[in-house]
Amino acid sequence: MTRSTTARRKAPNAKTASEARSTRDLLLDATGALMSEGNTTNVSFADISQRSGINSALIRYHFGSKQGLLEALIERDAGASYEGLDRLVGLAIPPEEKMRKHVYGIMRLYHQFPYLNRLLIELQSQSETEIARHISETYTRRAVNAQKAILEEGFASGAFRKVDPMIFHFALVGACDAIFHSRSALDHVFGVRQIDETLRDRFAEQVSEIVLAGLKPKAA
C-alpha cells in the first residue's frame, strides 16, 4: 500500500473528497489515541471502529489494509518533523547546536506520539518487503542521513570525534524512546504517572548533554 494508492481511493469530487478526508482523520485520530492510552501498537479494526464510531468496512475502504492505516498514521504524525530535520541540517548554526535541537525534536515527537518508534519498527519488521522498504527509506534512512550530515560537519569543524553513524543512530533513538516505551516502569519504580513537558525537557536536556559531551574529541 503506497501513498499514491491511498490517494487514488479518495472520491473525485470536492465535497466527497472533503468528507473522505474527514473520515480518514477521525480514523487516524482514534488509532493514535488508542495506541497512546494503551501504550501499545496492538490495536484492532474493531477497537478503532468502536472508538471512532466509524464502520470498520470504511477503514478498509480508506486505507486498504491495517498496514495502509499504520503507514498513513506515521505520515500524519511524523511527516512534518522529518521536513524540519532536513531544514535543521541546513541551518547556519554550530553542529553541537544542531545535535541538541535534534535531541529535543525527537523527544517532542515521541512525547506527542509515544507509539511512533515502535510503529516504525513494526512496519519494517512485519510488512511485506515493499512497505518495509518504503518506511525504511522515507523515515529511518532520512533520519540516519541527517544525523550523519551533522556528525560529519562536527568532525570536520573539530567539534566532534569520529563515531559510527549506524551505532549512533540506534543508540540515540533508543535513548530518546525508552522513557515513553517504559511508561509503566516509570510509574511502578519512580511513581511518575505522566510525562509532562517539564519532565520531557529535563530528559531531553540530560540526554543531549551526555551525547554532546560524549561526542567531544578525546584530546579536548
Add this chain to the structure above:
Amino acid sequence: MTRSTTARRKAPNAKTASEARSTRDLLLDATGALMSEGNTTNVSFADISQRSGINSALIRYHFGSKQGLLEALIERDAGASYEGLDRLVGLAIPPEEKMRKHVYGIMRLYHQFPYLNRLLIELQSQSETEIARHISETYTRRAVNAQKAILEEGFASGAFRKVDPMIFHFALVGACDAIFHSRSALDHVFGVRQIDETLRDRFAEQVSEIVLAGLKPKAA
C-alpha cells in the same frame, strides 16, 4: 502467578520433579527461540506447543498462565545477570570501569535474549498489578539501584558529574536495546543481517565511550 505458586506445581517425588523441570525447560526454550527468530514478544500457546511438541495444556499446568510463562522466561534468561550486577557494584574497581562493564553486560544480555527488555516492559504494562509490581521490584528497581550506586560512587570520587538516575536508567537501557529491537531497520538501511559478537562489542564500546565521556564532570 508468583514463583512460589509455580514451585508448588512441581511434582513431589524426585523422578517426576526432574521430568517436570525438563518439560518446563523445553517450553521456555521454544518460547525464547520463537521470540528471538520473530523479533517479537507476541507468541501464542499454539506456536509454543507446535515448536516444542508439547501439548498446550501442559503450558497451563506448568506455568498457570501466559504471564506465568513469561515471568519464568525472564527469570531463566536474566536471573543470573542481575546477581552479576549486584556483585559488580561491590567490586574494588573504579566507578568508570564498573559502568563500562555494566554497559557490556547489558549488551551481552540483549544480544542473547533480544526480546528481554520488551518482555519486561510488557509484563509491567499489561499484567495485573501483582505481577507488574513483582517484575518492577525484582528487575527494574534492582537495575536502577545498582546504577544509582555506581553513579553516586563516581560522583563522590569526582569521576562523574551529578545526573538524574531515573533519566539515566531509561536512556541507557534504551540505547542498549535499540539495535536489537530495530533489527529490521539495521537490515533495510545498513544491510546488516545479523548482529554478531564483533558488532555487539563495537556497539558496547561506542555506547560506553559516549556514556563515560558524558558523565565526566563539566570542569574536567
